[in-house]
Amino acid sequence: MTVLVERLAVIGAGLIGSSVARAAREKGLARIVVVTDQDPAVRARVRELGFAHEVPDSAAAAAEGADFVIACVPVGASGAVAAEIAPALKPGAIVSDVGSVKAAVLEFMAPHLPAHAHLVPAHPVAGTEFSGPDAGFAALFEGRWCIVTPPAEADPAAVETVTALWRGFGSNVETMSAQHHDLVLAITSHVPHLIAYNIVGTAAHLEQTLTSEVIKFSAGGFRDFTRIAASDPTMWRDVFLYNREAVLEMLGRFNEDLSALQRAIRYGDGQALFDHFTRTRAIRRSIIEQGQETAAPDFGRRPGAPAGS
Ligand code: NAP
Numbered sequence: 612m613t614v615l616v617e618r619l620a621v622i623g624a625g626l627i628g629s630s631v632a633r634a635a636r637e638k639g640l641a642r643i644v645v646v647t648d649q650d651p652a653v654r655a656r657v658r659e660l661g662f663a664h665e666v667p668d669s670a671a672a673a674a675e676g677a678d679f680v681i682a683c684v685p686v687g688a689s690g691a692v693a694a695e696i697a698p699a700l701k702p703g704a705i706v707s708d709v710g711s712v713k714a715a716v717l718e719f720m721a722p723h724l725p726a727h728a729h730l731v732p733a734h735p736v737a738g739t740e741f742s743g744p745d746a747g748f749a750a751l752f753e754g755r756w757c758i759v760t761p762p763a764e765a766d767p768a769a770v771e772t773v774t775a776l777w778r779g780f781g782s783n784v785e786t787m788s789a790q791h792h793d794l795v796l797a798i799t800s801h802v803p804h805l806i807a808y809n810i811v812g813t814a815a816h817l818e819q820t821l822t823s824e825v826i827k828f829s830a831g832g833f834r835d836f837t838r839i840a841a842s843d844p845t846m847w848r849d850v851f852l853y854n855r856e857a858v859l860e861m862l863g864r865f866n867e868d869l870s871a872l873q874r875a876i877r878y879g880d881g882q883a884l885f886d887h888f889t890r891t892r893a894i895r896r897s898i899i900e901q902g903q904e905t906a907a908p909d910f911g912r913r914p915g916a917p918a919g920s
Contacts, residue, residue, distance in 0.1 A: 628683030
């Protein structure tokens with residue numbers, strides 16, 4: 612593959628950052644891959660794993676001379692990263708991120724960046740429930756979506772480079788506004804994670820108070836929820852703090868629809884339940900047909916077929 616970036620700096624070497632670095636290196640998309648993390652133990656592990664050419668001790672040192680800096684940190688940390696790298700950015704440098712919420716990232720990062728840098732946020736809709744530099748792998752983004760959310764005044768050439776990089780990772784790229792992204796992801800990712808966190812919490816509480824053996828007899832459905840509810844607490848705390856409005860809007864709709872199902876159960880309206888379940892089954896089929904999931908009943912989160920977040 613052709614080199615798109617001379618010097619790529621990855622800030623944050625967790626699941627996503629280490630996957631970006633591995634993919635850039637394996638696919639030859641960047642000539643030099645520089646990786647850093649705020650945690651010295653993570654930096655030491657990155658050196659051991661050997662997927663970076665250089666592992667400097669700070670975000671500012673990593674950004675020095677980079678053509679493309681990508682922040683792979685929790686959404687709430689993106690402003691601090693922007694403030695730290697700003698003085699080190701060379702003219703024309705592209706700054707991007709991978710955060711699961713986009714309007715907040717724009718709000719947090721943009722004010723810190725110099726006019727000579729180009730901010731083009733993006734969100735790979737791919738992930739697993741694992742964290743840290745050991746969890747990443749180069750194929751994570753293959754066949755998944757990456758949503759690019761350039762601000763209105765973004766430099767077209769920078770948007771093109773960001774798009775080309777994600778295509779190079781094997782992703783399909785779609786461009787939309789940050790606000791639209793946040794609304795769509797609230798219902799497709801954020802509310803489902805909240806439901807998983809909630810149902811697993813309820814079951815754990817029952818287990819304690821009623822010794823109800825929910826964990827012992829957890830069959831497919833519940834087990835899949837526990838997988839989602841094992842996702843990184845810091846990342847998901849930030850998703851709900853910084854996509855508050857969209858999540859609350861979607862939760863309102865969710866609660867109304869849940870009440871309708873509750874009512875059908877109360878009044879023994881089998882037809883309503885059957886019709887609803889038939890409609891939802893068709894949605895599952897169309898997701899599989901679009902290649903975003905396999906038919907296997909484990910949310911497709913095996914390496915090589917990761918589910919989105
Ligand atoms: P992760 O595995 O927990 O890694 C995040 C890393 O960033 C950690 O090593 C963390 O260090 C480090 N970090 C935090 N603040 C930093 C700072 N100011 N400077 C440098 N490093 C810093 O998380 P992840 O799953 O890769 O998520 C990273 C981003 O990707 C998040 O914004 C998330 O919304 C987005 N995302 C995640 C998924 C997913 O499924 N996981 C999918 C798509 C997008 P500490 O441990 O010391 O805090």
